[in-house]
Amino acid sequence: MFRIVERRMIVPNLHVLTVEAPDVVEGVRPGNFVILRPDEQGERIPLTVADWDARAGTVTSVFMQVGASTTKLARLKAGDHIPDYAGPLGNPTEIAPFGTVLLIGGCYGIACIYPIARALRDAGNRVIALIEARSSYLLFWEEHLNRVVDRTIVITRDGSRGHKGHVTRLAEILEKEDVRPDRVIAYGCTYQMFEVARQTEPLGITTIVSMNPIMIDGTGMCGVCRLSVGGETKFACVDGPEFDAHEVDWEEFFTRRESYKPEEVEPLRRSGCGSGACGRH
Amino acid sequence: MPKQEPFERVRNFDEVALGYPAEAAREEAARCLDCKKPGCRGGCPVGIDIPGFIRHIVEGDFAAGIRTIKQTNALPAVCGRVCPQEEQCEAGCILGKKGDTIAIGRLERFLADWEARQGPIEPPPAAAAIGMSVAIVGSGPAGITVAADLALRGYRITMFEALHEAGGVLTYGIPEFRLPKSIVRREVEYVQSLGVELRLDYIVGKTRTIDRLLESFDAVFVGAGAGLPWFLDIPGENLNGVYSANEFLTRCNLMRGYRFPAYDTPLKRAARVAVFGGGNVAMDSARTSLRLGAEEVHIVYRRGREELPARLEEVENAEEEGVIFDYLTLPVRLIGDQHGWLHELECLRMELGEPDDSGRRRPVPVEGSEFRLRMDASICAIGNSPNPLIPMTTPGLETGRRGNIVVADESTGLTSRERVWAGGDVVTGAATVISAMGAGRAAAQSIHQTLTGEPPHEPD
Numbered sequence: 001m002f003r004i005v006e007r008r009m010i011v012p013n014l015h016v017l018t019v020e021a022p023d024v025v026e027g028v029r030p031g032n033f034v035i036l037r038p039d040e041q042g043e044r045i046p047l048t049v050a051d052w053d054a055r056a057g058t059v060t061s062v063f064m065q066v067g068a069s070t071t072k073l074a075r076l077k078a079g080d081h082i083p084d085y086a087g088p089l090g091n092p093t094e095i096a097p098f099g100t101v102l103l104i105g106g107c108y109g110i111a112c113i114y115p116i117a118r119a120l121r122d123a124g125n126r127v128i129a130l131i132e133a134r135s136s137y138l139l140f141w142e143e144h145l146n147r148v149v150d151r152t153i154v155i156t157r158d159g160s161r162g163h164k165g166h167v168t169r170l171a172e173i174l175e176k177e178d179v180r181p182d183r184v185i186a187y188g189c190t191y192q193m194f195e196v197a198r199q200t201e202p203l204g205i206t207t208i209v210s211m212n213p214i215m216i217d218g219t220g221m222c223g224v225c226r227l228s229v230g231g232e233t234k235f236a237c238v239d240g241p242e243f244d245a246h247e248v249d250w251e252e253f254f255t256r257r258e259s260y261k262p263e264e265v266e267p268l269r270r271s272g273c274g275s276g277a278c279g280r281h
Numbered sequence: 282m283p284k285q286e287p288f289e290r291v292r293n294f295d296e297v298a299l300g301y302p303a304e305a306a307r308e309e310a311a312r313c314l315d316c317k318k319p320g321c322r323g324g325c326p327v328g329i330d331i332p333g334f335i336r337h338i339v340e341g342d343f344a345a346g347i348r349t350i351k352q353t354n355a356l357p358a359v360c361g362r363v364c365p366q367e368e369q370c371e372a373g374c375i376l377g378k379k380g381d382t383i384a385i386g387r388l389e390r391f392l393a394d395w396e397a398r399q400g401p402i403e404p405p406p407a408a409a410a411i412g413m414s415v416a417i418v419g420s421g422p423a424g425i426t427v428a429a430d431l432a433l434r435g436y437r438i439t440m441f442e443a444l445h446e447a448g449g450v451l452t453y454g455i456p457e458f459r460l461p462k463s464i465v466r467r468e469v470e471y472v473q474s475l476g477v478e479l480r481l482d483y484i485v486g487k488t489r490t491i492d493r494l495l496e497s498f499d500a501v502f503v504g505a506g507a508g509l510p511w512f513l514d515i516p517g518e519n520l521n522g523v524y525s526a527n528e529f530l531t532r533c534n535l536m537r538g539y540r541f542p543a544y545d546t547p548l549k550r551a552a553r554v555a556v557f558g559g560g561n562v563a564m565d566s567a568r569t570s571l572r573l574g575a576e577e578v579h580i581v582y583r584r585g586r587e588e589l590p591a592r593l594e595e596v597e598n599a600e601e602e603g604v605i606f607d608y609l610t611l612p613v614r615l616i617g618d619q620h621g622w623l624h625e626l627e628c629l630r631m632e633l634g635e636p637d638d639s640g641r642r643r644p645v646p647v648e649g650s651e652f653r654l655r656m657d658a659s660i661c662a663i664g665n666s667p668n669p670l671i672p673m674t675t676p677g678l679e680t681g682r683r684g685n686i687v688v689a690d691e692s693t694g695l696t697s698r699e700r701v702w703a704g705g706d707v708v709t710g711a712a713t714v715i716s717a718m719g720a721g722r723a724a725a726q727s728i729h730q731t732l733t734g735e736p737p738h739e740p741d
Contacts, residue, residue, distance in 0.1 A: 023488055037445060043536070043545040044445070068545045084445040086482035216536065216546070219443050219484055220668050221453075221508040222528035226519060233512070233519060238670065252519055255621035259521040263547030 001081040022057030030115040031093030035218045037084040038072040050111035062111035097124045099182035106132040106188030118148040136161035170199035197245035207245040287601040294457045306391040310338035320373030326719030347392040355429035361390025404474035408435035416498040418485045421449020422714045423504030423705030426721030432475040443484040453535040486670035507665040507706035517615025522623035526662035551658035558662035559589040566660040567604045583611045583644040667707045694724035
């Protein structure tokens with residue numbers, strides 16, 4: 001059993017979850033994910049790590065309440081226990097001196113880019129964060145990010161903070177802000193990552209996205225997380241989850257990701273990302 | 282042995298074979314000739330004293346019978362159900378010459394089930410600790426065997442399992458109707474009662490590397506199984522509705538998807554299902570699909586019935602339940618609808634040519650024989666290779682062409698790395714439960730010999 005140290009809603013539908021998992025914390029790196037179950041009937045939920053404390057033996061993630069299992073998770077509180085918490089899984093983010101790196105985070109991705117920013121800065125990069133939400137009240141962890149990045153750019157759909165709009169305006173915003181990244185790394189919902197890929201491809205900027213397919217075991221055993229990258233089938237759990245955004249077959253990915261949508265959301269009568277940041281509904 | 286009627290059992294996930302009542306078991310056991318040179322025993326990869334336990338059944342001393350089995354087999358309830366006895370112990374039975382061998386597997390199962398009904402299983406007296414520790418990677422049949430053998434010799438054993446439930450393929454792969462999960466749990470609890478510590482959710486290769494384990498254990502045994510699914514590598518395999526058998530069976534067995542929404546993990550209930558392959562996993566996938574309510578389930582196999590690698594018993598069960606066998610049929614393309622879901626399957630007819638390396642006649646496509654089958658789901662059950670996580674993170678660990686861990690000598694299971702042994706499917710590729718247990722038995726022996734310098738001997 002794994003003890004929950006903190007479970008708190010940080011913005012509507014997004015929760016921060018910190019769990020005591022000393023075995024997981026030893027090997028954890030930015031870009032890794034963990035798999036947990038909220039109870040004995042629960043699904044195996046993959047979550048990207050957002051932070052960790054080696055001394056306390058705790059790992060933190062941010063999750064979106066969207067299906068039956070994440071709803072159970074959202075009801076837990078500090079001191080409760082969950083039966084399973086396994087990791088670290090997936091390959092970590094490549095950390096090297098790239099020059100200027102733009103980290104794009106939307107939704108739960110805002111939390112995921114925090115440890116990546118920290119590691120990239122420590123590797124001598126100029127790190128710029130670009131975070132996006134539907135409205136200013138859905139932004140979080142800006143102060144965390146500001147501690148580890150050189151600059152933060154904000155986009156809101158309603159213009160209540162920063163640039164008004166969506167990452168569909170990315171190229172234009174980068175020009176306005178005079179940012180010329182050598183590398184872009186995006187964490188967020190599929191639609192956002194797809195848009196980022198579309199925007200950066202004509203600019204010729206290497207773009208890495210963290211793919212978020214359906215997963216079960218997360219160790220390469222079932223193959224449900226397969227996607228086509230550069231014409232080859234890859235398993236996101238063991239070959240990724242980060243891939244070259246310009247090589248991903250996005251259409252196939254969208255289709256596969258939605259294959260269990262009715263079963264996932266029907267019981268809860270919910271749809272989409274919940275925060276509206278994805279702009280898909 | 283009584284079975285659930287086909288029309289009844291395709292509507293439930295309860296065990297198909299119901300087991301012998303005590304009288305029937307004694308009657309069956311009484312047919313044993315108690316040969317001077319028993320052919321059965323040599324056919325058992327873990328060398329169970331088969332005439333010995335049968336004799337105890339005849340005498341009605343079931344407790345002594347199960348003790349006899351457990352001297353060399355930690356998993357009798359499992360082996361009695363899923364071992365291919367017809368190729369092993371029963372193949373050596375002298376009565377087979379008259380066409381009616383002793384049903385050794387069913388008798389083994391009878392004793393294990395009898396013991397379970399007697400209440401909690403009493404562990405044997407704890408062995409004196411010998412001050413050495415062994416890490417077991419994977420809690421499937423190979424790992425469980427090594428763990429039990431070495432725990433009985435006084436080793437401190439920690440068994441690491443990547444998933445949230447122990448048992449490996451017994452838990453995620455073999456369906457409830459063939460091997461109830463309560464039985465797997467009971468067998469795992471027995472091994473734990475020997476003092477084995479079980480660590481779930483612990484992915485060796487990720488949570489810790491083998492090298493890190495070697496810092497705190499005297500030896501490591503890798504029994505991580507063959508978990509990487511193969512696909513056919515034909516167009517359309519990333520369509521929705523196209524599954525690996527691993528995904529389909531894991532959703533159903535490990536995640537209890539057949540009980541969705543009581544359990545959160547969903548499982549699609551397709552009306553028309555094609556299963557590719559002809560082994561036990563293909564039979565399991567087809568029969569699971571029927572139980573989930575499919576109207577029509579096809580096994581699409583490129584060779585003929587004679588060549589099916591599945592156990593005859595499982596093939597017959599599938600036939601009785603109404604699975605349609607498309608022999609000499611090769612899937613060549615999966616065709617989707619406009620929403621990205623599997624809609625049709627394109628196949629070629631095959632004919633059998635000359636025998637290949639495996640001795641089976643090689644199937645050759647018949648030119649121009651393309652035809653299509655309307656399908657909502659396909660399940661690829663053509664095999665697995667070992668998961669690369671451990672080889673990738675263990676420098677110096679030699680692997681073979683299919684990613685299998687290479688052992689210098691199958692009678693020891695020692696790998697190219699000092700203090701690291703391996704056995705089961707991770708070495709051989711997907712094989713049987715009992716062969717994995719045989720490899721575990723050999724590795725336990727070799728680990729014990731290497732660590733203590735003692736000559737080989739059987740544990741008491």
